[in-house]
Amino acid sequence: MTSPHIQTLDLEFFGATEIIASFLVPVEGGFVLFESGPASAVGVLERRVNQAGFDLDELRAVFATHVHLDHSGGAGVLARRTGCKVFSHPVGAPHLANPGDKLIPSAERIYKDMMVPLWGVTESVPEAQLRAVEDGESVNVDGLEIVAHHTPGHAVHHVAWQIGDAVATGDVGGVRFSGATHVLPPMPPPDIDVEDWCASLALLRRVAPSRLLLTHYGAYDDPARHLDELEGRLLSWTEIARRVVAEGGDRAALGAALLEADEREMEASGVPPEAAARYRKLCPVKESSAGLFRYCMKARG
Numbered sequence: 001m002t003s004p005h006i007q008t009l010d011l012e013f014f015g016a017t018e019i020i021a022s023f024l025v026p027v028e029g030g031f032v033l034f035e036s037g038p039a040s041a042v043g044v045l046e047r048r049v050n051q052a053g054f055d056l057d058e059l060r061a062v063f064a065t066h067v068h069l070d071h072s073g074g075a076g077v078l079a080r081r082t083g084c085k086v087f088s089h090p091v092g093a094p095h096l097a098n099p100g101d102k103l104i105p106s107a108e109r110i111y112k113d114m115m116v117p118l119w120g121v122t123e124s125v126p127e128a129q130l131r132a133v134e135d136g137e138s139v140n141v142d143g144l145e146i147v148a149h150h151t152p153g154h155a156v157h158h159v160a161w162q163i164g165d166a167v168a169t170g171d172v173g174g175v176r177f178s179g180a181t182h183v184l185p186p187m188p189p190p191d192i193d194v195e196d197w198c199a200s201l202a203l204l205r206r207v208a209p210s211r212l213l214l215t216h217y218g219a220y221d222d223p224a225r226h227l228d229e230l231e232g233r234l235l236s237w238t239e240i241a242r243r244v245v246a247e248g249g250d251r252a253a254l255g256a257a258l259l260e261a262d263e264r265e266m267e268a269s270g271v272p273p274e275a276a277a278r279y280r281k282l283c284p285v286k287e288s289s290a291g292l293f294r295y296c297m298k299a300r301g
Helices: 038-049 075-082 095-099 103-119 194-207 223-248 252-270 272-280 285-301
Strands: 007-010 021-027 032-035 059-065 087-089 130-132 138-141 144-150 159-163 166-170 211-214 219-222
Touching: 007 038, 007 103, 021 038, 021 211, 038 075, 038 103, 038 138, 059 075, 075 087, 087 095, 103 130, 144 194, 159 194, 166 194, 194 223, 223 285, 252 285
Parallel strands: 032 059, 059 087, 087 130, 166 211
Antiparallel strands: 007 021, 021 032, 138 144, 144 159, 159 166, 211 219
């Protein structure tokens, strides 16, 4: 089954290009989006939708891969403005319906005064417009079939959405930028689980898509190589983390070890300087070391 025409929308996050993508797919009488991006990017999203030949009021549905603000923070704004449906993982749905309960306070503790400049004002998705989707469930929106694949590892509430022979991977498919083949696993706390992530990658291989749609950033047509590299780096980073933890090292020591390894591998794969800067901006090693360190400490008991 081939995929319909899919357009990549650059949300120009915080004034930077090719950092966060939303994917637009036409349906009968309108369009759907895979990822809303943050609430702060809704204005840019509307401009991109117009450039794609649609009006925002024609939005029929948003499919969120998970509830992190860079992926679904704008879903409530869009739902309230357009009346669209929002589809998510069952564990993520309560956070979208009531972001002020846990989601926003947690983010505020991290971002403090930068919370609104970065992410905007996140609004709740009206419960009547919110739909939780089970693993393997197929959804039809105005003639378009979408299949949900629960894919934990980066987040327990993660879904990869299959559209024909393409899959919107969210973060379980890693981070990659144009001009590079290098793939990084984004690993912030608290939900990182390496075994679950590897199982999710095995699931994606069974789906056998022809294209991967990465929120960070863009569409790529080498899924087998991409997924193999991602899993290899995920496992090699985990081995580094286990060694650091076994030697009594802390998160800073792990961050330094991961940075050294990744800079060496980026150089070997010829990542251009502009792309390297994007990797560091979007997937800082400090953030990944914190999630991986927590995972290894939990595994030790």
